[in-house]
Amino acid sequence: QGPGLRTRLLITALFGAGLGWAWLAARAEKEQWRQQQRTEALRQAAVGQGDFSLLDHKGQPRCKADFRGQWVLMYFGFTHCPDICPDELEKLVQVVRKLEAEPDLPLVQPVFITVDPERDDVAAMARYVQEFHPRLLGLTGSTEQVAHASRNYRVYYSAGPKDEDQDYIVDHSIAIYLLNPDGLFTDYYGRSRSAEQIVESIRRHIAAFHSVLP
């Protein structure tokens, strides 16, 4: 007579458990591999994507690596902007001030990048940014450098026709971008988001943040 019923059930159970364990182990290994792939992709994005080579409003060269370790709020506009840029910058600066008032949160670095390099030189940027916040950093550069930065952040801009004063309006996309301390694009805030909503969103991002960089 063959093995008893009890023995056969035991063997079947052990075999099933073994299969289950093997499957769970394989799944965990795959998930770990996937997470490593994602971390590596994020690491490469952190280092390689969204870089720029611009001058700040004191004439110092700046690139993305200079902001490593900082949360950054970034806006693309121009100093001759009639209303949307100053409104959005004022909102951005309100967010910065509200976050500054919370001692347990890291400082957020506000950055304004011009889409009008023809007129917005270092001196023009310095005049403009100082009226918003002492820590608002203005960035400008050559036409090519600004175009490169804008392409990297998918920012559209186009200068309109000049009038007899050589004045013109630059049409451009409107968004405030949030970069995390690794330099990764993390979120964006459009016209309809209030300063309070943005503060709440950033607070959540700060709480959830884990660096992928060594």
Add this chain to the structure above:
Amino acid sequence: MAAPSMKERQACWGARDLYWRCLDDNAEDAARCQKLRSSFEASCPQQWIKYFDKRRDYLKFKEKFEAGGFQSSQSTENS
């Protein structure tokens, strides 16, 4: 030509707001708001005046549209 300072910008916005309020109060009769129009034109760069005039046209259109002030076109109704 330097960009307007914050003070100049706010003066421009203030003059624009006074002019627009006058238009609102006078059923868009610009003739009755000539003095404020002149003040607006003296306070803002020319390009901004063009921009704000277009913006007002847009805002008025949006207001009317949202109030359902437009009737569907004949071809739409018949289709």
